[in-house]
Amino acid sequence: MENITNTHLFGILLTVGLFYLITLAKHRSRQNWLNPLLLSVIIIICILILADIPYEHYMEGGSVIHSFLGPVTVVLALPLYRQRKLLALHKYSIMGGIIAGVASAILSVIGLSRIFGLNEMLERSLVPHSVTTPIGISVSNMLKATQGITIISIIITGIIGASIAPLLLKFLRIKHPVAKGLSIGASSHAVGTTKAIEMGETEAAMSSLAIGVAALTTVLVVIIMQVMGWY
Amino acid sequence: MKIFKQLFIILSINLAGDLISRYLHLPLPGPITGMLLLLVLLLTGVLKERQIRDTADFMLQNMGFFFIPAGVSVMISYQALKGFYLESFLVVLISTILVMSATALTTQLFINLNEKKNGKHN
Known part of the structure; x- marks a missing residue:
């Protein structure tokens, strides 16, 4: 388990996968109140706690996504x-x-x-x-x-x-x-x-x-x- | 290729914003300087909207994705919230009502004043 989670891929895969699934569910069910960001955050925190995965392991990949905050701000x-x-x-x-x-x-x-x-x-x-x-x-x-x-x-x-x-x-x-x-x-x-x-x-x-x-x-x-x- | 070219332009503006903020010692955070820089480039026509459109719209439409890791970081800082969950929620709830009311009432007041003024001219 340690070998799987302590990589860049783990955090990126988990984030991309969840965001995709929740956005898909939102469009399919036409439930506009569904917030993919909030739901992804809650589910990831639950997974990390329940599977006893250290926060630092998630952030190996998480920090890669986080580094795109700069360009996202610029395009506003x-x-x-x-x-x-x-x-x-x-x-x-x-x-x-x-x-x-x-x-x-x-x-x-x-x-x-x-x-x-x-x-x-x-x-x-x-x-x-x-x-x-x-x-x-x-x-x-x-x-x-x-x-x-x-x-x-x-x-x-x-x-x-x-x-x-x-x-x-x-x-x-x-x-x-x-x-x-x-x-x-x-x-x-x-x-x-x-x-x-x-x-x-x-x-x-x-x-x-x-x-x-x-x-x-x-x-x-x-x-x-x-x-x-x-x- | 188009996406890479557009991403390259956006990242370059981001970098320029960071450098300007750092070396001019601006109190403005780098990404916000970058945002203002992009606005100026678009308004002056140096950069055309189509040169960044596809990549920018992808980022804008899926903005939430990029904040997920920052949101997850609440799990290491939740101690500050401990014992104040309800109180924090009430602060956010009441403040949101006040902001919406203040903005709506002030804007409506300005619009009414403007219409009255224009009415006299006619």
């Missing part, structure tokens, strides 16, 4: 580029909405964490919970927080956002498709955007635009907070 420029006309058209509304969203994300995590008595490491790890995963990981590193906790909080945020969006936006009487899409993308990134796609074309475009703009704004705000010594 493409959806932003594709929505450039929409961005120019609604620049003031987008700027206002995103700044309100990013400020409330950071302040609410810090405030709520202190109310609920979370330790500092946990608080820092939750700060980028509304940011798209590759940039969320960068923010987590900037804050010297824990990547693993940040990622789990990002996925859970996406699922929450996609579930509550129709009800919450109705309750707040939000009627404009630009406001709907922007708020979904800014709060619950790509996972929430799946819900925005069901709502309509403008909602979908605004949501995918909001992902990049909100993420970059968060990075900027965190840099300012750190340079000023506020956090």
